[in-house]
Amino acid sequence: IRMKPDAISYNTAILAYANNRSKGAGKVARSILRRMEERYKNGDHTLAPTSQTYTAVIKAFNWERESTRHAEEIVADLKKKSNADVAFMRPDTAIYNALLNCWAKSGSRGAAQRAEEILNEMWKVYSETGDESAKPNSRTYTALIDALAKSGEKGSSERALEILDMMDKLYEGGDVHARPTVYTYTAVINSLARSILSDKAVKAVSVLQRMEEQYRGGNDAARPNVIAYNAVLNSCAYTVGDAEAIETAFKIACLVFDEVRSSGYVRPTHVTYGTFLSVCAHLMPESEVRDNLVEVTFKRAARDGVVSKMVWRNLKGATSPKLLNELLEQGNDGKLESQWSRNI
Numbered sequence: 001i002r003m004k005p006d007a008i009s010y011n012t013a014i015l016a017y018a019n020n021r022s023k024g025a026g027k028v029a030r031s032i033l034r035r036m037e038e039r040y041k042n043g044d045h046t047l048a049p050t051s052q053t054y055t056a057v058i059k060a061f062n063w064e065r066e067s068t069r070h071a072e073e074i075v076a077d078l079k080k081k082s083n084a085d086v087a088f089m090r091p092d093t094a095i096y097n098a099l100l101n102c103w104a105k106s107g108s109r110g111a112a113q114r115a116e117e118i119l120n121e122m123w124k125v126y127s128e129t130g131d132e133s134a135k136p137n138s139r140t141y142t143a144l145i146d147a148l149a150k151s152g153e154k155g156s157s158e159r160a161l162e163i164l165d166m167m168d169k170l171y172e173g174g175d176v177h178a179r180p181t182v183y184t185y186t187a188v189i190n191s192l193a194r195s196i197l198s199d200k201a202v203k204a205v206s207v208l209q210r211m212e213e214q215y216r217g218g219n220d221a222a223r224p225n226v227i228a229y230n231a232v233l234n235s236c237a238y239t240v241g242d243a244e245a246i247e248t249a250f251k252i253a254c255l256v257f258d259e260v261r262s263s264g265y266v267r268p269t270h271v272t273y274g275t276f277l278s279v280c281a282h283l284m285p286e287s288e289v290r291d292n293l294v295e296v297t298f299k300r301a302a303r304d305g306v307v308s309k310m311v312w313r314n315l316k317g318a319t320s321p322k323l324l325n326e327l328l329e330q331g332n333d334g335k336l337e338s339q340w341s342r343n344i
Helices: 007-018 025-041 051-060 067-084 093-106 111-129 138-151 156-172 182-193 200-216 226-237 243-262 270-283 288-304 309-318 321-331 334-340
Strands: none
Touching: 007 025, 007 051, 025 051, 025 067, 051 067, 051 093, 067 093, 093 111, 093 138, 111 138, 138 156, 138 182, 156 182, 156 200, 182 200, 182 226, 200 226, 200 243, 226 243, 226 270, 243 270, 270 288, 270 309, 288 309, 288 321, 288 334, 309 321, 321 334
């Protein structure tokens, strides 16, 4: 019996290529989409491509060269088709978000600017048509902030904070789709961590506190996770500036590190310990005091079973040769080393 592929078959195949991350996956996914569109255009209305279809094809290109060019072509082609034939859907929020994510992941020059343009286009469509299906949502803003964070452009962190402020106002005004999530706040903190602002640690912990307040106020999507705390530690570790800025960043790092360790809903990971060791390396002068703090931190990581390659690497940059040799000798015991990394 010869069976005819249905919409589920096509979408499943496209999604499989989207999650494959192999070279050429995007082109194969797009060819499947074209066959689906052709059959739909020829009268098989059971094969109407959906928003999920187009987002999966765009996702399939995320891991390829010139990913943004391919993604832009898919969205532009869909616009052209929908203008010529009302049977084809117009790009919706999910499709625009997939395009935004593609730009954010690309890290290419101009990604942040293009992300801003996509957001403006979405607002234009929504304001002109009232079409809720194209209205920006939390994922839209978060993808834009992510693009800003990865751009490294001057003023990116300030712009990220502006977008967060806008989301807060929209959410407080009743737009539940603009609700900031833990991913939004963490993206803002990451943008600060990558900036050259001397007070980025202060601003990063301020964003963390805003997130905690949102969560306590009933926004369950803003519940802080360990990744958010680690991002604040990272902001501290790479603070540059005068002695006061360095001292402030170090104090913030210690408070955040203690908060993670005593929290009732997050637990420190190997990244937490590794990043705090970077804090010690970058913000403390070589001294017995630093060695003592580094040793205590490392032993806590060992006790928690999270001594990873990152922890070892950052330990080497934070400790004296004498202490490093002592810890390495202990680690040469294969059984002990295995115990130290049991939870990685």
